[in-house]
Amino acid sequence: xxHAPLPGPIDPPARLLMGPGPISAYPSVxxxxxxxxxxxxxxxxxxxxNETQELYRGVWAxxxxxxxxxxGTSRAGIEAALVSLVRPGERVLVPVFGRFGHLLAEIAERxxxxxxxxxxxxxxxxxxxxxxxxxxxxxxxxxxxxQGDTSTTMNQPLDELGAICARHGVLFYTDxxxxxxGNDFEADAWGLDVATAGLQKCLGGPSxxxxxxxxxxxxxxxxxxxxxxxxxxxxxxxxxxxxxxSNYLDLGQILDYWGPRRLNHHTEATSxxxxxxxxxxxLLAEGRAAVVERxxxxxxxxxxxxxxxGLTVFGDVAHKMNNVVAVEIPDxxxxxxxxxxxxxxxxxxxxxxxxxxHGRVWRxxxxxxxxxxxxxxxTLAALDVVLHRFGATVRxxxxxxxxxxxxxxx
Amino acid sequence: xxHAPLPGPIDPPARLLMGPGPISAYPSVxxxxxxxxxxxxxxxxxxxxNETQELYRGVWAxxxxxxxxxxGTSRAGIEAALVSLVRPGERVLVPVFGRFGHLLAEIAERxxxxxxxxxxxxxxxxxxxxxxxxxxxxxxxxxxxxQGDTSTTMNQPLDELGAICARHGVLFYTDxxxxxxGNDFEADAWGLDVATAGLQKCLGGPSxxxxxxxxxxxxxxxxxxxxxxxxxxxxxxxxxxxxxxSNYLDLGQILDYWGPRRLNHHTEATSxxxxxxxxxxxLLAEGRAAVVERxxxxxxxxxxxxxxxGLTVFGDVAHKMNNVVAVEIPDxxxxxxxxxxxxxxxxxxxxxxxxxxHGRVWRxxxxxxxxxxxxxxxTLAALDVVLHRFGATVRxxxxxxxxxxxxxxx
Numbered sequence: 001x002x003h004a005p006l007p008g009p010i011d012p013p014a015r016l017l018m019g020p021g022p023i024s025a026y027p028s029v030x031x032x033x034x035x036x037x038x039x040x041x042x043x044x045x046x047x048x049x050n051e052t053q054e055l056y057r058g059v060w061a062x063x064x065x066x067x068x069x070x071x072g073t074s075r076a077g078i079e080a081a082l083v084s085l086v087r088p089g090e091r092v093l094v095p096v097f098g099r100f101g102h103l104l105a106e107i108a109e110r111x112x113x114x115x116x117x118x119x120x121x122x123x124x125x126x127x128x129x130x131x132x133x134x135x136x137x138x139x140x141x142x143x144x145x146x147q148g149d150t151s152t153t154m155n156q157p158l159d160e161l162g163a164i165c166a167r168h169g170v171l172f173y174t175d176x177x178x179x180x181x182g183n184d185f186e187a188d189a190w191g192l193d194v195a196t197a198g199l200q201k202c203l204g205g206p207s208x209x210x211x212x213x214x215x216x217x218x219x220x221x222x223x224x225x226x227x228x229x230x231x232x233x234x235x236x237x238x239x240x241x242x243x244x245x246s247n248y249l250d251l252g253q254i255l256d257y258w259g260p261r262r263l264n265h266h267t268e269a270t271s272x273x274x275x276x277x278x279x280x281x282x283l284l285a286e287g288r289a290a291v292v293e294r295x296x297x298x299x300x301x302x303x304x305x306x307x308x309x310g311l312t313v314f315g316d317v318a319h320k321m322n323n324v325v326a327v328e329i330p331d332x333x334x335x336x337x338x339x340x341x342x343x344x345x346x347x348x349x350x351x352x353x354x355x356x357x358h359g360r361v362w363r364x365x366x367x368x369x370x371x372x373x374x375x376x377x378x379t380l381a382a383l384d385v386v387l388h389r390f391g392a393t394v395r396x397x398x399x400x401x402x403x404x405x406x407x408x409x410x
Numbered sequence: 411x412x413h414a415p416l417p418g419p420i421d422p423p424a425r426l427l428m429g430p431g432p433i434s435a436y437p438s439v440x441x442x443x444x445x446x447x448x449x450x451x452x453x454x455x456x457x458x459x460n461e462t463q464e465l466y467r468g469v470w471a472x473x474x475x476x477x478x479x480x481x482g483t484s485r486a487g488i489e490a491a492l493v494s495l496v497r498p499g500e501r502v503l504v505p506v507f508g509r510f511g512h513l514l515a516e517i518a519e520r521x522x523x524x525x526x527x528x529x530x531x532x533x534x535x536x537x538x539x540x541x542x543x544x545x546x547x548x549x550x551x552x553x554x555x556x557q558g559d560t561s562t563t564m565n566q567p568l569d570e571l572g573a574i575c576a577r578h579g580v581l582f583y584t585d586x587x588x589x590x591x592g593n594d595f596e597a598d599a600w601g602l603d604v605a606t607a608g609l610q611k612c613l614g615g616p617s618x619x620x621x622x623x624x625x626x627x628x629x630x631x632x633x634x635x636x637x638x639x640x641x642x643x644x645x646x647x648x649x650x651x652x653x654x655x656s657n658y659l660d661l662g663q664i665l666d667y668w669g670p671r672r673l674n675h676h677t678e679a680t681s682x683x684x685x686x687x688x689x690x691x692x693l694l695a696e697g698r699a700a701v702v703e704r705x706x707x708x709x710x711x712x713x714x715x716x717x718x719x720g721l722t723v724f725g726d727v728a729h730k731m732n733n734v735v736a737v738e739i740p741d742x743x744x745x746x747x748x749x750x751x752x753x754x755x756x757x758x759x760x761x762x763x764x765x766x767x768h769g770r771v772w773r774x775x776x777x778x779x780x781x782x783x784x785x786x787x788x789t790l791a792a793l794d795v796v797l798h799r800f801g802a803t804v805r806x807x808x809x810x811x812x813x814x815x816x817x818x819x820x
Contacts, residue, residue, distance in 0.1 A: 006695055007461055009438060010445045010684045013454055017447065022677055025447050028419060033681050034444035035420045037427065037435050037616055039759040044423055051417055071618060072482040072658060073676040079658045102641030107657045109640075151641075200677055206447055208481060208618060208679025230519075231512030231561075232764060246656060247517045248482060248489045264764070266483040267432055267610055269618025271443050271685065274420045285416055349449040354642060354674070 015343075016370065018379045019351030020150040020324050020363040021178065022200035022207050023370050025275075029205045032278035037270045041262065045270070049258060052273060055280035056211050059180070059203075060195060061288070062187035066214040068258040069276055071269045074177040074198030076249060077210025079107050081173055081194045084222050084244050084251035085142055088112035093140035093170075095119075095126050097156065098149030099354045104175065108144060111245070116140065122356055123315030123326075125156045132164050142171045148179030148321040150201075151354045153314070153363065155183055155321040162191015171218060177201060180211075181283055182295035182323035182367055193218040202295060202323050204368025205279040209272040214251065226252035232264055295322040298366035298376055301406040305380040306364065309387070309399030314361045323371065326353070326361040330392040335359055338386050346382035373407045425753075426780065428789045429761030430560040430734050430773040431588065432610035432617050433780050435685075439615045442688035447680045451672065455680070459668060462683060465690035466621050469590070469613075470605060471698070472597035476624035478668040479686055481679045484587040484608030486659060487620025489517050491583055491604045494632050494654050494661035495552055498522035503550035503580075505529075505536050507566060508559030509764045514585065518554060521655070526550065532766055533725030533736075535566045542574050552581045558589030558731040560611075561764045563724070563773065565593055565731040572601015581628060587611060590621075591693055592705035592733035592777055603628040612705060612733050614778025615689040619682040624661065636662035642674055705732040708776035708786055711816040715790040716774065719797070719809030724771045733781065736763070736771040740802040745769055748796050756792035783817045 017023040038045045056067045070077040082104070086092055092113040094105040097120040108115045116138045120126050135143060143165055148155045158174055165172035173194040176185055180195075181202030187195050193215040199205030214222065227243035227250075228234070244250040248266065257265040283291050299322035306327050307313060314326035329335040335352065339362065342348045351363035366376060380399040387394045427433040448455045466477045480487045492514070496502055502523040504515040507530040518525045526548045530536050545553060553575055558565045568584055575582035583604040586595055590605075591612030597605050603625040609615030624632065637653035637660075638644070654660040658676065667675040693701050709732035716737050717723060724736035739745040745762065749772065752758045761773035776786060790809040797804045 006691060007465075009691070010442045010458070010687060012446050012448050012458075013452075015446065015448050015452065017449055019449055022447055022450060022680065030444040030446065030681075032420045034440040036422050036425065036440065037432055038422050038425050039427055039429055039753075040432060042425065042753070042759065048420070048422075055417075072486060073679055075676050076482060076486075076658050079656065083656075099641040103639065103657075106640040110653070110655050110657050110660075112655065198677070206679060206681040207677040208682050229513065230516040231509040243520070245520050245522065246489065246493075246659075247513075247520050248486050248659070249656075250520075266485050267608070267617040269483055269616060269682070270432065271440075271616040272618050272679070272682065275681065277420060281416060281419070343452070349452065 014347050016348045016375060016378060018365055018370060018375065019349050020365050021367060023365060023367045025206055026204040026282055026369045028282065029275050029278045032274040033271050035274050040267055046262065048273065048277065049268065052277040052280065053258065055277060055284060056213065058284045059211070059280045060187040060213045061185065061189065062213050064187065064213045064215055066219045066255055068212060068254060069273065070210040070212055070249065070254065071266055071272065072210055073207045074196065074210050075103065077196035077212045078104065078175050080249035080251050080254065081196050081212065082108050082144065083111045083246050083249055085171060085173065085194065085218060086111055086113045087242050089114060090141040091116060091138055092142045092144055093134055093138045094144050095131055095134065097125055097152060097154055098122060099151035100146045100149045100175065104144045104146065122152045123154065125154050125316065125319045128160045131161060135164060135168050135170055140170055142173055144173045147174050147176040147185070148183060150178040150324055150363065151357070153320050153324045153326045154316065155179055155319055159190050166191055171221065179321055181291055182371065183321055184292055187213055199276055199279050202367045203279040203283065205275045209269065209276040211276065219255070222251045222255065228263065229253065295366065295371045297407065297410050298371035299323055299325065301373070301376045301403040302364060302366050304406045305376065305399040305403035308395065308402030309380065309384065310393060310395050323367045324363055324365045326363050328361055330387065333387065333390045333392045335362065338390050341386045341389065342382055348379050348382045376403050424757050426758045426785060426788060428775055428780060428785065429759050430775050431777060433775060433777045435616055436614040436692055436779045438692065439685050439688045442684040443616070443681050445684050450677055456672065458683065458687065459678065462687040462690065463668065465687060465694060466623065468694045469621070469690045470597040470623045471595065471599065472623050474597065474623045474625055476629045476665055478622060478664060479683065480620040480622055480659065480664065481676055481682065482620055483617045484606065484620050485513065487606035487622045488514065488585050490659035490661050490664065491606050491622065492518050492554065493521045493656050493659055495581060495583065495604065495628060496521055496523045497652050499524060500551040501526060501548055502552045502554055503544055503548045504554050505541055505544065507535055507562060507564055508532060509561035510556045510559045510585065514554045514556065532562045533564065535564050535726065535729045538570045541571060545574060545578050545580055550580055552583055554583045557584050557586040557595070558593060560588040560734055560773065561767070563730050563734045563736045564726065565589055565729055569600050576601055581631065589731055591701055592781065593731055594702055597623055609686055609689050612777045613689040613693065615685045619679065619686040621686065629665070632661045632665065638673065639663065705776065705781045707817065707820050708781035709733055709735065711783070711786045711813040712774060712776050714816045715786065715809040715813035718805065718812030719790065719794065720803060720805050733777045734773055734775045736773050738771055740797065743797065743800045743802045745772065748800050751796045751799065752792055758789050758792045786813050
């Protein structure tokens, strides 16, 4: 074993993260990450867990008791939801309108669900009628749909789906990783049974913790499959025959760990808990509606800016998330080289794309801490310079001016 | 929805964490946790991932290319290992000598393995012969065993098991969460195929990231089951029929994300990566052998201290981990009240116990940052006071004196 000389302490370069996420965290979230640790059952720890649950009830707009964090990135939350709700062979309906719809289907398939998909063209959302028609046809146990799919920037309207799911006896699950905090979200008012997210988008934290909330109906499903793990199981503890085929992502055990019984499961990721708590605290301190409005304004300014600069926006703008816009890469501009110049010369990061859009569009985000005027204007100014350098026809200064106008007239 | 008034920024009380883990993190690890974020494919990010892989090769004492982090707590690493290595119906042999052996068996069972266990009395380890006998009888695909089980404080000798596994065509997997960094560990020299850990014990970081290393033989098994997920799969990508039934914990995909192809999977938990990197960097800067020696010395001092104070040590002291000792709660002392007094009056945390030892023993750790003389002496001095208060016969000052002697004569 030969090893390179030891590196020094971590010392990241200055970056303005204006891609589809992860984005630059709020400074106070970073400060929270470095707070000293306490023990797993320290009264301060359990109080902080309870407090964090209550904060996320505010973020989700829910009264759900079962509002916790899954210790992993957003897809850990997705997998925890699907593997805990869906028994092998049960039907799951996934309306797919971008990459993350495919991900929900993929995770449900691995959980041995019978997966049915319907697909919308990239850049479009589904009508309520199209989803209801599929529910009637498939009769799924769970409807699983993302709210915002960063791959296309689309924001699927969810507000009418809960009533439809309730009418048809379907559990209604959405992943709001890309959208939560930057767009309206009402877990209870929209009739959601399960919702999951991550910190690294509009919540303004690092990836690695997945907020999740479950309705009493969803908790009943999870509880019916409960199996307390060997090593801590006591006489009389449940051991369902159709227990969840994951230990780490078994919501039955995760809820018992967060609940009054405090049954040992994983060792809660304390620093991520601190960070997640601060993300929610900041959001509620600013106000849920005010944070969405800040994202709406930043998104409107960025949209006006890229359009005024002469760039073509991808997808159905009427259904775009507030926090991300996709623009077509101008003819002749090498997409990756231009993104590299933005990063190297300005420290500004914008995003590339997946699947059918790869090489065709850039994605520019305005999320969390970076849903700010100076971040929007700096990004547009840097983009001006880089587009000009690569010979794209640009209208110098017009993007910045248009974005500034949006802020001025707000 | 009525919500309590918003709390302030996180502000944990001062704690000296001397339980079986999590323990107080190294200050520089906490500082690393608050470093600014960069994008997922920023050259600094990918370089940091590569650097962290190389640092962990040093920690594990391995040349394994497949040395990465799983984004979750230590049991996420355990589940990733078992679910990725073991096909449903394959046999797994788990020698159980404490709670965490039960956990390995439980996770393997959920992964639909045919699980065989052998059990040692709590407080003992297995002889090599007992494990080989079981291997010959069961003919497992995988031998899964913890190195150190904090529930009993035992440290199972592993150095002869690799050769036995190789002779019988068995994959050799160990979970070293509780032991790594505080006790000898040699992934390559001991013939390990897979090893997993967490940061929250002797590595001196927060829970939430699980270092893992896989031998080329283990990588072959994982690769044979590879399925690139829907949404990013390209023509010609593999899609094994017996793919792993988890997406999040599928090591095939996790290795592709860390490998040269950098295939998008989860969004790496950047702050946890920074923390994990610093844990490894500190360990290698101090020197692998020196860190183990520091733990040996702290453990010897704590052992001498509790014995001199008149407490009875639980289990086979010859096979105790360096970093934790279990002591019987003296007759008449209310175990939880005494632990509460230590925490309330001195800010010192020691641990309770699981299963058959619950209410019978306390567990006292000397790990990572807290494997220090002042931490050992402070804990013993506080314990003196609390034992006296609860009427236990104590020999005032003798515990502290004995521990100080161990340090003085080192």
